[in-house]
Amino acid sequence: MGGMETNISRRNLIKGGAAFAAAATLLGASACSPRKDAENAPAAKSDLPADLRASDFKYSVVETDPITSFASEETYDIVVVGAGCAGVPAVLTAVEEGATVACLQKEATVAANGNGCSFVVKEASNLSGIARWRSDWAKLSDWRINPALFQYYVDYAEEAVPWVISRGIEEGITPIEFLTDSSIRYDDGSLVAVCDATQESNQSLMVALANRAEQNGAKFYYETPCVQLVQSEDGTVTGAIGKTKDGKYIKLNASKAVILAAGDYMNNDSMVDRNLHDSFMYPRVLENHTGDGHILGILAGGRIAPLGHARQIHSNYIGPFMFFPFLALSLEGKRFCNETVGMSSLNIPMSYTTKPEDAGRHFRLFDSKTEGFYPSSLGIPPVALVGEGSAWMDPEIVVSGNTLEELCENAGIPVDEGVASIKRYNEMCAQGRDDDFGVPGSHLVAMDTPPYYCIKGDVGMSAINAGVMVDDRYRVIDEDSNPIPGLYAAGVDAGNPCGGINWSMPGGFSNSHIFTAGRYTVIHALTGDMKPKNPSGFDDLKEYFAGEDGSYMWESPDCATAISVW
Template sequence: MEKDLSRRGFLKGAAVSVAAIGLAGCSPKVVNTANESEAGVIGSNSGEACVSDFSSFFTASAAEQEEIKNSTDGGEYDIIVIGAGASGVPCAVKAYQEGAKVLVLQKEATVVSQGGNCNGIEADTSDPSAILNFIQETTKQCTYRNDREQTKVFAYNSGEAVHWYYDEAVGSGYNIGVREWGVDYGEDFGQLKTIWVVTSKPDNTSTSMKSIMAAYEDKIDVRYNTPAVQLIKEGNKVTGVYAKDIDGAYYKFNATKGVVIATGDYQNNDAMVAKYCPDVLDFEKKQFNKTGDGQLLGMMIGAEMEPLGHTKMIHDFDSGPMFDERFLRVDMYGKRFSNEDMDLSVVNNYLRNYGPEMAGKYCQIFDGNYVEQVTSWGGRPTDEEALLMYMPDVEMEDRKGVLVDRIDTHKADTLDELATILQIPADELKATVKRYNELVDKGWDADFGKKFKYMKKIEKAPFYGIRKNLRVSALCSGIVINENFEVLDSERKPIEQLYAIGNVSGAFYGSPDYPLNLPGLSLGRCVTSGYVLGKTLAAK
């Protein structure tokens, strides 16, 4: 049964409530009955405005609201995966390996992913108490708003999934790095051991996932330049997908076991950002064409968006090393703006109100004694030779492991010269450094209260500055799912045969900022969710 998803259909006959859409100030609810003439909006007269606001989300998206009247039968598959990235590729490939007939619908002309670090927990060799402590620490870092059951699925399955990812990448001919990693939680909890797969810059996970997908493109039906535009729902069951090819022709594909949404986040959809994560409006976005397609596909048929407080991943690992060291930090006006004893993941919160030109931009300032100083407070200094890799003014043929167009580390003989290079006011920088040194002499940070072990004078040439630009890497919240990756409606009941994995899905984190307690957690989660769901659906 084909559904009318026009604007009128949303108000009268579509299986979605305005309350589920979660728009501010929207209290009405769409009541659906067997008789369309009896359906309507109750509780408020603001339903039209709410639907109009929801419709604004589609301006930048490949998803479509209007009824699709003409389409070509595209055939039947066991599983349809929407999106070919860090979660979609593992889901499709693993499902095929388990015997399923799989279709992949990808909006872009190729596989698209991001990042380079992917971590998974070695459940068999870690202490059981360490795994439970990891779950608790992650819950704590997520301000106790995460779905603990989803965290458990990651904790107990990610090692197997990441090993599989590594084997598939190598087997496809891609040379990917791997290392052992772990955390010693002490006598109470013991050792947590992980497998950490690394894609070296300038490559990223797109490179490895493209290689894996290419190895299966004669076995899996992959349609590039073919975005999913609507889901097909009969009763409470999703039975297929409408997609549109590069020529604008519509196809109807049927799925017997499930439809999996794996389209990534919505950072490039300004209307959705303004609603769900307004803190990042002024920040530069790392990704392109992440327009919330999957979230909207789900919301059109009753899926619920995660409550406000969406998790943002904002960092800068590219401009220079030692990004988490507690050096003096100044904004682009040359002024100190915070206690520097904080992780990089939360610095963005101090810089979100600087406007679109300055949001996320600041400089780390240190001097020629930095190796000794960082060592003294228990940090890990980058030696001066390695620091040259990040200096764009230094001629160097081989800068392996860095993004050349993003390095922004500088050295100068004077603070005046350094300020000129960093493009910040020299008088303000010198005044800030003078005040900072006075606080060191006082024996305590009377301005921001930073631990005194991190307070070190800036007085010995050469002087260093790393110009940081915190950009949005990912928005890690989306439509609500359970631990089985089933998409839930406003009553927290599963929508049959509809699943979501990776950053299109919500409730895995819950915190305003992405936690950094496990390097590569985001990609580890994406790979794990795809791997586990692919295997599960194939077995249905």
Template structure:
């Protein structure tokens, strides 16, 4: 497979302006670490779940149905970023690797991966106490994350980023740059605390994953595209070691033996309606992004459960964001706390909340959406409002983004509030009454309705007036079968299932809560890359970093 062309990108740098905005949106929005597709999401809302027991293990595939048998040391199921990292790591170790990828190419999303203590972070002074960050992560996740697994991330994420950086520094369209997010200091630190952990890749994770799969092939791995795994083989009547995986392509079934282990890296279950109904009920009504209905269907989680792996208990966590948009225009600034109104023209919440939690109030509104409403003073007001997810992140050129949206007709406008309401399709009397009340609160400097802090109460008086439709979507699901700190899958008794590993979005107990905690943006991909490498190192018999470096 053809590699990316080369260039030089030796150093990590801080980014600003539109370039930073583009990469930032990718890092936080993108999260699929397995094999989900990046095609359009317009038809990707989860269909109604069926009543059959979807967790029931299918009958084992008989040897007589196997058309081909392949011997390997390590089998990697999935060719997203977690699987690509695992394959490249194992191939470098001299292992015979077979990758079973459901799609026709590598498939991954986003561009930012969180890590601690990488060379890149140290070069730019982006240092922080990892346990302080992890404990805050755990607190925001309702204390449901496994600290042994997070400890593995602490001590192995930096070396993982260093490894990936050294491989791709000179690769055009792939190589790394550095992005640093800072906390919103308008509130106490804990409110929007954000640690400088994100490592960006210019070509986003799709390019990095494909490059790593190509690299693994150069080191002897065999990557089989359009060949999804369908079953695992666990010896001794499903009580012993996982010794093989069975896949299927256009010619029939293929059995791939795994002397050292099988790594589940097949991504999320965003397009499995049964799994979403059971594990993600709080996202009912939200469409899936970054998906293709026949790709991210929870194959890895199901295969793991069929051989005894224990699925993390519901409810599961997800990246539920406004960026990238679902059925609404792609305009920056979805996290800016302007006035929010619903389809009835009424204000319904405190707009100045943590980005990952903004969607929750929409779930109580018609069509699960809201409009941001603001006036022509946005050109100066936005600087006091923050520009995006973390409010004080490297600035997006909001003015240019909105003006471009106006020109394309993607931003609702009106010289009067009545005209704006007509453009939005909301009742004019309700919108004008809402704005009148909101302006009163702004003048008084105290939000007696919903408690928004005074510094972000900006009146809506100077025409023309603007509104942007916002509707959140499920970027990916973030949970799977539980593992120990070495990514070995555990059963219901928390005993290791020998020969089976789970990484990325196939893995459970890394994320708690209902939505990705923004205390460390890029943690989905950071988890994916780190656990992919950890599982491959463990399966290959190599040592992990275990303490302060």
């Protein structure tokens, strides 16, 4: 997984504004005068499904009172709810497949996050390699990962992710990094070939793809959240209702399917309190992610994924820094964890020892050693990765000092407590064993070479990766596990691929299953099959992924032999 991107930067807001202003052509959209619709009859609030509470609606825009009067009505093949990492690929796919499509979007522009994505090259892998790799990840979540959704990623991300990347390149957005280092050759000859790509920002990528879709006939309704689905008496979902800024309702009929792609529910305190009771410990990275897609899906007869709802944890230090086990101190200047814990689980030890009001803040320390350091994934010491121009570290969050006292002073660590903790840590390094937290001697690196550095660390919840239950085609399923006709979900509001407490999945899996489900729900809804009209694949990008010598890591004797947990 890659690093942090803010949700809607000013630059992206401007781009999004331009997208909104761009002329859109309506393909086959039929505008109608207001009318009443007897088929739209959602459950009354007193009659809520077991997976919902009345308090959920305090935070969500979804409405339960039947909406029967519309300012306009239009008909499309596909209606997408949400213009993020799943919704935008869904819209662009519909356009490429020759379908008519409209998207209801809550915000004034596209709003997407993240930057990493990945896929397996099946032809270069063997079956046992893929199976062993899946098992390695499954073990980390107590075997709770959903094998069908993992297989969906293996089978279709191989086409969908290169398709997203290629369309981005055609729009002038090329990933900043292409790697094959996550490939693994196991001791028994099992092999999995994995490609990772990192975008500068998914936000700008999705804005570009949305512009492309709009120029080719897709219709985006910004600042028009979906507040209700339309369902016929037999349960088929036949459309979605958006609410405009001035409070008018527009009805979008979907002749093939509605795709829910409305993101997670981290800002719906009622849902969070029910499903992630410990999340008060660390900040939520996003705003306005209120579980609308979950609620719409449940009201249509779906059910929420059983616990656990895996939370994705990001720190503000990324890339190789995620793998350094450097000294960690709390705001009080005390050591609080075994520093080999990965970024994705740092919230757990923090929840035992730090205070809720610390809100994920902590310190990570290292010195200026250039030898004898714990090697980074790039094979260079941390000191070489800080400073102006570093791709991995925002200079504003790093401070330095020529003495331990000066470092603590500059970083805002209580000096007496901080210096005592560092000295105690150095004693553990000197004896080559850690009496306090059990860090292996090989991973202990003393703070003894000035100048010393401190990262003012932050850790927060960037996504809750669990949504409404779906089948192996991402159709929303009901209590009896039957698909609800006309309704798919894609993105973090779909299914429960991980099932663990924290998200421990292959790097980029989240964005990739999101892109993939966005694209393939539409293909499945339109064709009943999983074959895109204009397929892409690894071959389109193989030059980008090749190393300097033209080869890939899965061919190299240096290929990794085990997964790296970050």
